[in-house]
């Protein structure tokens with residue numbers, strides 16, 4: 001097998017928030033050995049931790065709990081600077097009245113599960129009782145609040161059946177003045193050491209797809225909106241509010257989030273300082289001529 005044929009298993013979040021990157025990726029014919037695994041974030045976290053995926057998008061929480069195993073690929077994330085539009089605490093009562101009430105946490109999330117705890121326990125100063133499961137089981141469990149993320153959250157918001165909706169990206173920004181990084185693109189440290197060139201090429205390809213996807217956002221929204229289904233214009237506003245880079249403010253935001261996780265006993269102190277693997281600008285993308 002020549003070096004360029006080596007297999008790489010790449011995790012991609014199966015929500016429309018990755019449509020700008022994912023749509024372009026599927027349209028370009030990358031080598032068959034560059035395998036894309038599409039799933040919800042919690043499943044991708046597990047596969048990355050088990051070594052079943054080599055690199056890809058995962059909850060930023062995953063890097064925070066196992067920082068020794070990964071590096072963060074520079075210039076990539078799924079973030080928002082203010083309202084994100086798809087990570088909500090839906091509630092039947094005012095959030096400040098959730099003390100002692102059941103809050104259902106989406107089993108698809110890890111980052112937002114911690115973020116909702118920060119928002120409720122530190123910002124609103126209430127202590128609910130948490131349970132974890134499918135968003136659809138909320139009524140059955142008698143939950144007064146639900147944390148939903150991704151496509152489920154977009155659909156629940158459109159249904160409008162909860163009186164109160166707290167956008168967690170907005171709540172975080174109001175309190176900290178910072179953006180929030182929901183997902184990072186992590187690479188297994190061992191894979192990075194054994195396949196540095198392959199990592200550089202895939203990293204560059206993901207960034208190229210992101211840049212092209214953002215240039216073609218109108219067309220991407222026409223393709224993605226029916227999957228919810230939602231209006232194309234709303235899809236456009238939604239995807240425009242998502243940031244896919246990891247600039248200096250987002251790195252500070254990630255560090256702030258990890259410090260809060262360390263306080264909660266959730267993350268390792270070794271999460272800081274962040275280990276960011278830079279994008280190699282001298283690597284030509286497969287579509288540069």
Ligand SMILES: C=C(O[C@@H]1C=C(C(=O)O)C=C[C@H]1O)C(=O)O
Nearest residue numbers: 041059086109110111112150182
């Ligand atoms: C913005 C979102 O961020 C997602 C939230 C994640 C989490 O809570 O663990 C992980 C990946 C992101 O895709 C979303 O779900 O809409």
